[in-house]
Amino acid sequence: MLDLRQVVDNLEEVRAALARRGPKAAAALDEIATLRAERSAGIQARDAKIQAQKAANDAMAKAPKGTPEFAQKREDLKALSAEIKELEGKVAAVEAKLSELLLDVPNLPDPSVPDGHDETGNVVVRTWGDRPTEVGDAPKDHVDVGNRLGIFDWEAAAKISGARFVVLKGIGARLERAIATFMLDLHTREHGYTEVAPPVLIKGEALKGTGQLPKFEADLFKTLKQDPDRAHELYLSPTAEVQLTNLHGDEILDEVSLPRRYTAWTSCFRSEAGAYWRDTRGMIRVHQFQKVELVQIVAADKSDAALEELTGHAEKVLQKLGLHYRVVALCAGDMGFGARKTYDLEVWLPSQNTFREISSCSNCGDFQARRAAIRFRPTQAEGSKDKPKPRLAHTLNGSGLAVGRTLVAILENYQRPDGSVVVPEALRPYVGADVLKP
16 A cells, blocks of 8 residues: 555645556545545644644633533533534544545555566566476477376366366376475575465455455455454455465564465465356366465565565576576556565476466565554664654565466476476476376
């Protein structure tokens, strides 16, 4: 969430920044500015009445008790109290509306983000590796490769859950588990992340903290509130970014304890409400998928460097697996709601003869931290007697990586014309095989 004072005091600058995202991004600013002025006027009127109340109270104290003068001053106080209460109610209503409007305003793009309103404005930053040469002249897609190996059961998935679900069997299930375990080991042992096993049923407040609510409720799976004693509704997690970021919601962290780095392997659930027509074949876009998530919570002046670091951690997975990929800087109009700068990692898929997203790494600045109340207290300067005031932390997140899409990339890039799939060397100790054969 943006800072209200920043928005109103720098309205045109904020409007110009949001306009880089597209024409609708700044739609709420005029109403916010009007309400801010209404709020200021209400506060001034309330404070004036409070001063009048204090003066009336002093005057009543000086009036002889039991006299008409005393009675009148008491009535005056009652009237002032009622007026103050009414004004406070109006101010509270305006503040509630302001908060509601601000929740729907996206983050401001960093000045370094490329201009553009869709993916055509994205910029390739770097490319790693080479396209595979041993996949044959007509490489098959992951569905055909996996079906030949016997690792998919689409019929069972449809029978159990419906469309856009998958059942992995045998060596396929082991391969998925191996990919996730390999990623966790890499991020915890080499990159210094703390592994977390969070719940996947989460409160709406946690989703509000990271920006999924209220704007993107249609993309979430919401559980029925069958227990009357449960005080809140629960959602299925769309990404462990939500749980890992909210680990420190409503907390003040010491600067010396930063950065906090967390990773988690979880199931993720998305309704894909706005993408019902895309990627209906296979595992690219399903309702339930596995992902290893990376989250960092850092001091405000460290987040730019942290984004480069986190992106490099996700890249290392692809490098160790020998997968050809590129890093793309998203333009302002293609970034996610809460991001101020994003790099996508796109892996090469031979069957499509193109790159497809496998990770998105974002610096959210203080956008999520303001919503979730995640703060840090700067280190006290030597010799200073004043304790530094808390500041909003900066949060970052990225897939490290999407497990299902990594499995897709391995099946396609390591397929052989005879139907077998070579296991990347880094995964062999986890899979227990060098080659998967039909």
